[in-house]
Amino acid sequence: MLTNNKNVLAWIDEMVALCKPDKIVWLDGSEEQLKALTEEAISTGEMIRLNQEKLPGCLYHRTLPNDVARVEDRTFICSKKEIDAGPTNNWCDPDEMRAKLTAMYDGVMKGRTMYVIPYSMGPFGSPLAKVGVELTDSIYVVLNMDIMTRMGKKAFEDLGDTSDDFVRGLHSKADVDPENRYIVQFPEDNTIWSINSAYGGNVILSKKCFALRIASYQGRNEGWMAEHMLILGIEAPNGEVTYVCAAFPSACGKTNLAMLIPPEVYQKKGYKVWTVGDDIAWLKPGPDGRLYAINPENGFFGVAPGTNMKSNPNALISTQKNTIFTNVAINNDDNTVWWEGLDKNPPENATEWKGAKVNGKEYVADGNKLAHPNSRFTAPAINCPCISPEFNNPDGVPVSAIIFGGRRAKTAPLVYQSFDWKHGTFVGSIMASETTAAAAGATGVVRRDPMAMLPFCGYNMADYWQHWLDMGEKLGDKAPKIFHVNWFRTDDEGNFIWPGFGDNMRVLAWIADRCKGTADAVETAIGYEPKAEDINLEGLDIDINVIKDLLSVDKESWLEDIDRPETGIEAFYAKFGDKLPAEMRKQLDALRDRLSK
Numbered sequence: 001m002l003t004n005n006k007n008v009l010a011w012i013d014e015m016v017a018l019c020k021p022d023k024i025v026w027l028d029g030s031e032e033q034l035k036a037l038t039e040e041a042i043s044t045g046e047m048i049r050l051n052q053e054k055l056p057g058c059l060y061h062r063t064l065p066n067d068v069a070r071v072e073d074r075t076f077i078c079s080k081k082e083i084d085a086g087p088t089n090n091w092c093d094p095d096e097m098r099a100k101l102t103a104m105y106d107g108v109m110k111g112r113t114m115y116v117i118p119y120s121m122g123p124f125g126s127p128l129a130k131v132g133v134e135l136t137d138s139i140y141v142v143l144n145m146d147i148m149t150r151m152g153k154k155a156f157e158d159l160g161d162t163s164d165d166f167v168r169g170l171h172s173k174a175d176v177d178p179e180n181r182y183i184v185q186f187p188e189d190n191t192i193w194s195i196n197s198a199y200g201g202n203v204i205l206s207k208k209c210f211a212l213r214i215a216s217y218q219g220r221n222e223g224w225m226a227e228h229m230l231i232l233g234i235e236a237p238n239g240e241v242t243y244v245c246a247a248f249p250s251a252c253g254k255t256n257l258a259m260l261i262p263p264e265v266y267q268k269k270g271y272k273v274w275t276v277g278d279d280i281a282w283l284k285p286g287p288d289g290r291l292y293a294i295n296p297e298n299g300f301f302g303v304a305p306g307t308n309m310k311s312n313p314n315a316l317i318s319t320q321k322n323t324i325f326t327n328v329a330i331n332n333d334d335n336t337v338w339w340e341g342l343d344k345n346p347p348e349n350a351t352e353w354k355g356a357k358v359n360g361k362e363y364v365a366d367g368n369k370l371a372h373p374n375s376r377f378t379a380p381a382i383n384c385p386c387i388s389p390e391f392n393n394p395d396g397v398p399v400s401a402i403i404f405g406g407r408r409a410k411t412a413p414l415v416y417q418s419f420d421w422k423h424g425t426f427v428g429s430i431m432a433s434e435t436t437a438a439a440a441g442a443t444g445v446v447r448r449d450p451m452a453m454l455p456f457c458g459y460n461m462a463d464y465w466q467h468w469l470d471m472g473e474k475l476g477d478k479a480p481k482i483f484h485v486n487w488f489r490t491d492d493e494g495n496f497i498w499p500g501f502g503d504n505m506r507v508l509a510w511i512a513d514r515c516k517g518t519a520d521a522v523e524t525a526i527g528y529e530p531k532a533e534d535i536n537l538e539g540l541d542i543d544i545n546v547i548k549d550l551l552s553v554d555k556e557s558w559l560e561d562i563d564r565p566e567t568g569i570e571a572f573y574a575k576f577g578d579k580l581p582a583e584m585r586k587q588l589d590a591l592r593d594r595l596s597k
């Protein structure tokens with residue numbers, strides 16, 4: 001036992017009585033203990049050790065083919081009242097859900113070990129940090145939690161002996177049965193129950209379950225915000241750093257933007273980008289009235305496919321030591337890893353992500369994928385060459401801009417700025433994006449995904465928008481400026497028009513200059529836009545007319561996006577009934593008026 005906290009001990013006793021593990025192991029965070037667990041997982045085949053010369057400390061793990069992504073249709077928000085979960089969440093009465101899952105957890109850890117993982121979300125001792133405890137029967141989860149959080153007995157010290165303010169996470173892989181898979185949040189009880197999965201976002205309970213679903217609910221009650229946002233710092237030649245947060249849906253470019261390397265023209269002038277976080281931001285007004293952000297996580301659970309030395313060298317370098325790879329392919333010649341987009345050279349002697357030995361070249365040529373499209377790396381944040389010196393700052397970083405964005409082949413322009421915070425909240429609320437492999441189900445389907453929080457908001461989305469509006473009132477003229485970007489517009493052949501990746505710096509630079517008041521803008525029906533000339537194209541082989549086109553606002557298609565049956569903004573807003581904040585209605589009517597002029 002690592003704590004005398006009676007609330008913790010009572011809860012663990014109860015969960016032990018329910019799950020009936022043979023053994024209980026408390027994770028103190030020591031290297032010896034983690035080493036021993038790693039050896040044990042290797043001996044059972046749960047983890048595979050990779051080439052220790054080329055990838056020191058790196059491990060490989062493969063999940064079942066039915067268990068490779070988040071499962072939104074099996075994810076529940078169990079608030080007492082259905083209206084408090086809202087129309088965008090699956091809901092079930094908490095007592096009913098507890099009864100159903102209690103039967104499944106009963107004796108589920110017989111013959112297994114229960115690992116007790118204390119962890120801190122946010123730097124130890126930060127006024128914005130919170131403690132969680134995850135109970136799990138999976139060493140894969142333990143090793144991931146060690147990378148993704150600040151894990152070990154220090155978390156219990158931060159909690160103290162009497163506090164009840166910790167999130168109770170219970171996970172069992174059980175039989176990994178997709179028919180009985182449940183990812184359940186009880187926001188009113190600080191509790192998460194996850195069963196029958198052994199994959200990423202379903203089982204690393206610190207991440208989406210706590211740091212977004214539970215934390216968004218806590219933030220609303222306690223006056224802060226938990227968001228699906230990266231945090232980065234743009235350093236200008238004079239040394240001044242502008243911090244921005246950006247919310248893009250899953251697999252829509254947060255990790256890539258967070259670790260961006262500026263194009264040569266910017267590097268020569270002295271610009272640099274620093275990574276504070278790549279997936280989750282906790283935001284709270286500071287003593288000076290500005291909004292401050294911390295990254296509650298300690299590592300990156302990043303999308304592997306597409307990551308290479310050109311698209312995102314900082315991410316690739318981050319994965320070269322002490323990293324866990326999940327569902328990528330193995331190159332059996334040297335026991336290293338490979339995924340689509342790493343290079344153009346799939347290994348001949350390969351093991352594909354499901355475990356079959358194949359000739360990788362032929363396999364890929366036949367149109368198969370060696371790595372699962374949602375295969376991931378779990379890498380320590382300290383591995384990142386551009387990790388911000390402020391990464392461990394307990395007070396966080398002051399945020400000057402918030403950026404929303406999604407995957408939109410049409411309609412949304414390269415960049416625009418909202419008129420003010422209220423309008424910015426509206427811009428976030430009408431976000432839409434094509435679905436990706438990060439969640440089970442069809443990909444490439446446009447759906448509304450407000451603030452990139454559709455699968456992650458732990459309460460009624462209409463109340464969440466009101467919380468955004470209230471936050472704007474509180475911050476007043478110190479509120480960050482709000483922008484929207486789209487790197488994914490396509491031409492008639494379906495090719496991306498904007499080069500993206502490092503070249504996104506050209507858009508970030510305009511955003512940073514807008515925050516400093518040094519860049520011009522033109523007013524359009526949807527917000528402020530740069531003039532095409534204000535996007536620096538030096539060193540890029542792109543005609544200014546292409547930028548004009550990327551910035552164009554097609555009023556017809558915007559009006560269609562408002563009124564389209566089922567997926568339009570009106571239809572989406574209608575789901576919230578009279579819960580919809582009056583301000584959102586007002587903003588939508590104003591947008592329609594401006595578009596109709």
Ligand code: GTP
Pocket residue numbers: 248249250251252253254255256257278279301302303305306307311438487488496499500501504
């Ligand atoms: P989650 O971890 O799921 O929340 O995703 P994320 O938002 O961090 O996404 P990530 O940065 O990992 O990007 C996912 C995919 O988008 C990868 O396949 C990238 O190659 C692609 N991508 C990222 N940035 C760009 C860009 O600027 N342009 C284009 N065309 N693709 C991009």
Ligand code: SPV
Pocket residue numbers: 069070200201202207208249250251279301438439
């Ligand atoms: C996402 O899907 O947005 C992720 C990956 O960041 S997971 O942790 O699986 O949710």
Ligand code: MN
Pocket residue numbers: 228249250251279
């Ligand atoms: Mn994410």
